[in-house]
Amino acid sequence: MGRKLLAYEKKDTWIDRLCGVSKLIFFICWSVTSMMTYDTRILLVMLVLSLVIFKISKTSWSQVGGVFKFILFFLCINIIAIYLFSPAEGVRIYGTETVLLGSGHYALRAEQLFYEFNIILKYFTVVPSIFIFIVTTNPSEFAASMNRVGIGYNAGYAVALALRYIPDIQSDFHKIRNAQMARGIEMSKKGRLFDRIKASTAIIFPLVFTSMDRIETISTAMELRSFGKNKKRTWYMARPLKRNDFITIVVSVLFMVVALAITFADGSRFWNPFM
Structure with a gap:
C-alpha cells in the first residue's frame, strides 16, 4: 500500500521545521484573505504562491490526489x-x-x-494550503498550537484525534478490502464499475464497527486518566517559536492586511475590470 491520503509525514523541509502555531496562523490569515477577496490580481498572486509553497513542502501527489479529485468534482x-x-x-x-x-x-x-473564474481561483488558493498544513503538521502539535492561540484543549485534542483517525481508517479500509478480495469478491480495477461500487458498500459496516470499537477504547483510556478535569494541560509536542516562526507570522499577517486593504480600497471586495 502506498502513502496514505492526508496523513502526516515527517520531512526535512523548512515548512516542517516551523512551529505548529506559526503554520496555524499562516493558514488562518491565508484562508481569511482568500475568502474575503474577489480581487483577481490578489487571487492570482496567492495561486502562484500556493503552488510554490506546495512544491517546496515536497508533498506527494499520492498523499492528496484522491481528495483533490473529490474537491474538483464538487467544484465543477x-x-x-x-x-x-x-x-x-x-x-x-x-x-x-x-x-x-x-x-x-x-x-x-x-x-x-x-x-x-474568481470562484475557481479561490478554491485553488485555499486547497493547497489545507493540504500543506495537514501533511506537514503533527496532529499532537496541531492540538498544542490550537491551545496556544486560545482554543480550549478539549477542542484541540478532538481535532488531533480526528486527524489521527484518517490514516487509521484508511488502513482498516484496505485490510477489509483485501479480505473481501481474498474471498473472491472483485474490487480491483479489473472489475466493472457498478460491481466495484456495490462491493465497496459492503465495507462500510465493518469499517464503522471497527471505528466505533477504536473510539470506545480511546474514550475509556481518556476517562481513566481523568481527561478534561483540569482547565489547563501541558503538551508533549509543543515547540517554542523560533526566528523563522516569527518571520512567518509577521509576513502572513502583513500579507493579509495589505491584500485586504487593496481589496477594499474602492469600497468593494470585487475587482471590476469592466468599468
Missing part, C-alpha cells in the same frame, strides 16, 4: 449550479452586461465567466 458541481441558478450574478456584481453567446436569461456573459 458548484460552478454549474451557480450558472444554472444565477446566470446573471456577474452582471449584478459588476454592473455591466457583455453577452458573448446566446440570448435571454441563460445567455453567456463575460461578467458571469469572470465571476466564476
